[in-house]
Amino acid sequence: MTHEAPASEHDDHDSPYEGLFGGDSDHWAFGTDFDDPLAGIEATIPDGADPRALAQYCLMLGDDALVLSHRLSQWCGRAPELELDIALANIALDLLGQARLLLARAASADPSVVPPLPGASEAVPSPVPAEDALAFFRDDRAYRNAWLAEAPNGDFGQTVARILLFATARLALLERLRASRDAVLAAVAAKGVRELAYHRDFAARWFVTLAQGTEESRRRVTAGLAEVWRHHDELFRAHPVERELAGAGVAVDPADVAGEADAALATVLAASDLPWPEVPQAGQLGGRSGRDGAHTEALSSLLAEMQSVARAHPLGRW
Amino acid sequence: MEAVPEKTMPEKTMPREAASEETATAAPGDLGEHFEATVARGARIEPRDWMPDAYRATLVRQIAQHAHSEVIGMQPEGNWITRAPSLRRKAILLAKVQDEAGHGLYLYSACETLGVSREELTALLLAGRQKYSSIFNYPALSYADVGTIGWLVDGAAICNQVPLCRTSYGPYGRAMIRICKEESFHQRQGYELLMTMMRGTGEQRAMVQESVDRFWWPSLMMFGPPDADSPNSARSMAWGIKRNGNDELRQRFVDMTVPQAEALGVSLPDPDLRWNAERESYDFGEPDWSEFAAVLRGEGPCNAQRLAHRARAHEDGAWVRNAALAFAKAGAAHE
Numbered sequence: 337m338t339h340e341a342p343a344s345e346h347d348d349h350d351s352p353y354e355g356l357f358g359g360d361s362d363h364w365a366f367g368t369d370f371d372d373p374l375a376g377i378e379a380t381i382p383d384g385a386d387p388r389a390l391a392q393y394c395l396m397l398g399d400d401a402l403v404l405s406h407r408l409s410q411w412c413g414r415a416p417e418l419e420l421d422i423a424l425a426n427i428a429l430d431l432l433g434q435a436r437l438l439l440a441r442a443a444s445a446d447p448s449v450v451p452p453l454p455g456a457s458e459a460v461p462s463p464v465p466a467e468d469a470l471a472f473f474r475d476d477r478a479y480r481n482a483w484l485a486e487a488p489n490g491d492f493g494q495t496v497a498r499i500l501l502f503a504t505a506r507l508a509l510l511e512r513l514r515a516s517r518d519a520v521l522a523a524v525a526a527k528g529v530r531e532l533a534y535h536r537d538f539a540a541r542w543f544v545t546l547a548q549g550t551e552e553s554r555r556r557v558t559a560g561l562a563e564v565w566r567h568h569d570e571l572f573r574a575h576p577v578e579r580e581l582a583g584a585g586v587a588v589d590p591a592d593v594a595g596e597a598d599a600a601l602a603t604v605l606a607a608s609d610l611p612w613p614e615v616p617q618a619g620q621l622g623g624r625s626g627r628d629g630a631h632t633e634a635l636s637s638l639l640a641e642m643q644s645v646a647r648a649h650p651l652g653r654w
Numbered sequence: 655m656e657a658v659p660e661k662t663m664p665e666k667t668m669p670r671e672a673a674s675e676e677t678a679t680a681a682p683g684d685l686g687e688h689f690e691a692t693v694a695r696g697a698r699i700e701p702r703d704w705m706p707d708a709y710r711a712t713l714v715r716q717i718a719q720h721a722h723s724e725v726i727g728m729q730p731e732g733n734w735i736t737r738a739p740s741l742r743r744k745a746i747l748l749a750k751v752q753d754e755a756g757h758g759l760y761l762y763s764a765c766e767t768l769g770v771s772r773e774e775l776t777a778l779l780l781a782g783r784q785k786y787s788s789i790f791n792y793p794a795l796s797y798a799d800v801g802t803i804g805w806l807v808d809g810a811a812i813c814n815q816v817p818l819c820r821t822s823y824g825p826y827g828r829a830m831i832r833i834c835k836e837e838s839f840h841q842r843q844g845y846e847l848l849m850t851m852m853r854g855t856g857e858q859r860a861m862v863q864e865s866v867d868r869f870w871w872p873s874l875m876m877f878g879p880p881d882a883d884s885p886n887s888a889r890s891m892a893w894g895i896k897r898n899g900n901d902e903l904r905q906r907f908v909d910m911t912v913p914q915a916e917a918l919g920v921s922l923p924d925p926d927l928r929w930n931a932e933r934e935s936y937d938f939g940e941p942d943w944s945e946f947a948a949v950l951r952g953e954g955p956c957n958a959q960r961l962a963h964r965a966r967a968h969e970d971g972a973w974v975r976n977a978a979l980a981f982a983k984a985g986a987a988h989e
Contacts, residue, residue, distance in 0.1 A: 406736065409748055413732040413963070416971025418725070418755045418762075425752035429745060436741050463854070468740045492974050548984065549977025556973065645797050646739040653854035654740040654797075654847070 378519040379444055384584045390518065391446030392480065392577045393587050395470075396627055397524075398438030399481035402471060403635070404502060405431035406642055407489055416492055423538055427499065430531040434524060439467040441520045451478070454650045463653050464646075472646035476636045482626040483618060484567035486635040493546050493553065494560030500539035501564055504600045505571040507532035508593035517585040540604045547608030558610060566618040572597070575627040693894045698824035701767040709893055712886070713823050714768050715784070716895065721761035722779045722786035724754045726960050730794035731803055739797060743847065747800060750840050757833045764825040780965050787811075788946065791954030792872050798851060798858075798865035804844015806866070806873040806911070812837050813907045814877065822894030845914065852919050859919075866915070867923045874938075875946045877904040883943075908936050 381387050408428035415421035443450050443466035451473045456462035462469070484502055489495050510532060513525035546557035572594035574582075581587030605612060624630035646652075685704035692699055699705055732751045738744035762772040778784040789807055794800065815837065818830040851858040878884055878900040890896035908927075915922050926939035948954065 402741075409735045409744070412735055412748065412751050413728040413755075414967045414970070416967075416974035418759050420971075420974070421728075421755045422752055422759075425748055425755070429748055429752075432741065432745050432748070436745075439741075465740070471741055472739065492971065545981045546974070546977050549981040550973070552973050553977030553980075641736050645737045649739065649855060649857060651855055652739065652858050653850050654743050 377523050379441075381445060382517040382584070382586055385518065385581060385586045387445045388448075389577045389581055390586065391442040391449045393581050394438045394442035394445065394521070395449065396480040396482075396575070396578070398435045398442060398470075399479050400485045400502075400506070401431040401438065402435035403479070403481045403638065404485040404498075405429075405435060406638060407485070407487075408495070408499075410489055411495065420492070424495075427535050427538065430528075430535070434528050434531070435471075436467050437520070437524045437527075439470045440465075441524070443467065443470060456651065460651065463651065468646065472643045473650070476631055476639055477629045479631065479635060479639070480627055480629065481631075481635075482567065482570050483632050484564060484571060486626075486632060486638060487564065487567065488634055490560055490563060491556055493557035494563055496539050496542045496546060497557060497561040498564045499535055500543050500601070500604065501568060501571070503532050503536035503539055505590070505593070505597045507536050508597040508600070509588050509590060512588045512593060515585075516587070521586065536600070540607075543604055544607045547610055557608075561610075562613055562615050565613040565615040568613075568615075569617045570625055573625075573627075578627075693822050696820070696822075696894065698827060699822050700824045708889075709895070710768055712890060712893070712895060713826065714765060714770050716890070717761055717765045717768075717826055718770070718775045718778070718784050719786060721758050721765060721775065722784060723790065724758040724761060726786040726790045726964060728754045729960055729963055730790055730792070730956075731800050733794055734797055734800050737797070738800075743797075743800075746843055746847075750804075750843065753836050753840065757829075757836070760829040760832060761826075764823075764829045767825045776968060780961065780968065782952075782961070785950075786960075787876065788949045788954060789872050789876050790960060791949050791957045792869070793956050795868070796861050796865055798848065798861040799869070801844045801847035801851065801862070802865040802869045804840050804842075805848055805914070806869050807876070808837050808841040808844060809911060810873045810876040810907050812841060813903050813910070817897040817903075820897060845918070848918055848920075862918075863920050866920045870923050871941050871945075874904055874907070874941045875943075875949075877901075877907065879943060879946065905935055908938050912936050 381390060405428045408424050408431070411424045412421065412428075415424055447466075450466050450469045453462040453464055453469060453473055464473070484498065487498065489498075507529065510525040510528045514522055514529065516522045516525065543557060543561075546553040548554070572590045574589045574591050578587050579589055582589040582592075602612065618632075621630040646654075686706070689699065689703070689705055689709075692703070699709075728751050731747060735744065735747050735751065738747050762775060765775060766772065775784065779786065789810075794803065812834060815830055815834050819827055819834055821827045821830065848862050851862050878887075881887060881899045881901050884900055887896060887899065891899070912922065912927070924939045926937060928937055929935075930937045949957070952958070
């Protein structure tokens with residue numbers, strides 16, 4: 337084989353198994369170690385903030401991200417085009433990353449929010465990190481996400497409308513949360529703002545494309561918007577915990593960002609040549625909704641699936 | 655850094671439209687000689703170079719099959735994303751399946767340089783006229799399968815694909831370089847999951863062993879039938895599309911994998927597997943080639959399910975693709 341290209345040009349591709357037994361951990365997308373994701377950030381509770389309220393607030397923001405991330409991950413392998421499959425997975429991964437930081441913060445602010453694991457004891461300590469105990473061993477009544485996050489996906493039009501509504505509200509919120517007196521929340525918000533800006537942009541572009549595309553796409557995205565719009569007001573209704581922490585300069589009162597979020601939505605609707613939706617809002621359960629732990633039927637079945645493997649092996653290592 | 659052989663071909667190339675009018679298969683004089691010489695030198699053929707029709711057809715078949723494998727291959731593992739047992743594993747798995755979609759994209763793009771669109775290739779896949787790797791016709795039945803697919807299936811794929819980084823067709827070789835790098839992360843992630851599970855409970859260790867037992871033989875089949883029974887191999891080797899025989903690659907895979915199985919603490923389900931000091935290689939048993947043939951005929955556990963899933967996603971998304979086209983057209987008309 338005298339004409340073969342020099343082997344040295346290819347050596348680094350010829351040994352895919354090299355390093356399998358350790359070494360270059362920086363080649364991993366997520367690292368081989370599972371270090372504290374909040375390492376290096378000042379984790380003390382700000383003066384005047386109730387740690388229990390702070391934990392509840394982190395669960396609200398974290399559960400929104402976790403549950404919507406789960407819904408978007410259900411699109412994996414099913415999107416209308418490979419590029420969209422990749423984009424939806426990106427958004428799901430961003431939200432999952434935010435959820436992990438927020439759940440870990442909730443656990444560090446108030447360890448009592450972390451549910452005890454079946455089978456674990458002092459003799460047999462649980463190998464499950466706090467973020468996983470919160471995600472996989474908490475019942476639906478302990479979840480604090482808004483109903484918009486847990487609603488079923490519907491078609492691509494409804495999914496785009498949901499991301500638009502969610503990202504618009506969360507972006508407005510996180511922009512202000514960057515100034516939180518809690519260093520962890522401020523850091524999560526600073527990272528999240530960049531991500532949410534992309535999510536909102538993706539959703540807005542596709543919303544306009546579908547609204548101005550074909551008759552069918554306009555009909556579908558309009559119907560999808562009406563479906564998710566039933567959960568619009570809940571996003572901006574403050575829970576007492578949010579109001580209390582907003583007063584302490586730690587949280588943002590969602591009612592304060594409603595005007596800003598609605599203005600952004602109005603821009604997208606105008607570009608789509610669609611009116612402001614006049615849709616009855618989903619009612620509360622005896623005055624309670626997602627932030628209080630009251631949910632729609634969709635959440636318990638979502639969690640049943642999500643938690644099934646973890647709960648079957650409470651002492652498992654993954 | 656991409657290690658791609660310099661393209662040293664003279665500038666005397668010709669658009670294929672002009673070439674194909676001259677002749678269907680036989681190389682017209684100089685062009686044919688240049689093609690043969692380029693391949694013999696181990697340099698790259700590029701999209702605008704003249705190439706024999708059969709070379710083009712073989713490449714389209716192989717690259718398309720590879721692209722379809724990436725996209726269909728999203729399903730077995732994708733089925734576990736919503737049940738991943740930790741948030742870290744959920745992120746790793748979602749990112750991995752997302753990478754597979756990306757690999758599908760690079761490969762469809764490489765195919766498009768040969769004059770066939772993604773839409774056409776998808777139609778051929780859904781009509782059953784193009785294939786994808788048979789391994790994806792096996793089910794993923796436990797979370798350990800996510801690890802085993804990474805370790806064995808991606809491992810076998812890497813053994814097959816690393817030599818393709820040097821394949822004679824430029825766009826395919828360059829796509830393979832990127833894909834191989836990502837696949838090798840996936841393989842390590844899979845192995846690391848199994849390692850972690852083996853340090854867990856007895857139930858988890860049993861889950862890993864059961865998974866390895868199920869995937870071992872199908873993984874060996876991924877290298878294709880023995881060379882003697884492989885109809886397309888010889889010509890692909892001569893053209894530099896393929897660079898190693900099926901049996902050689904299979905042996906390489908077994909030799910690399912056995913020590914990893916030992917380190918992991920699992921057994922491999924082959925009573926004939928033993929070290930041969932003379933050959934300095936492992937002897938191993940013969941896969942059940944009748945099962946391989948059956949899966950190839952469409953009689954695997956998941957053939958119908960995999961194709962139906964893809965067809966449904968494609969049909970469900972048609973209105974979105976149509977809307978995007980209509981929107982782009984309307985935008986162009988405004989300008």
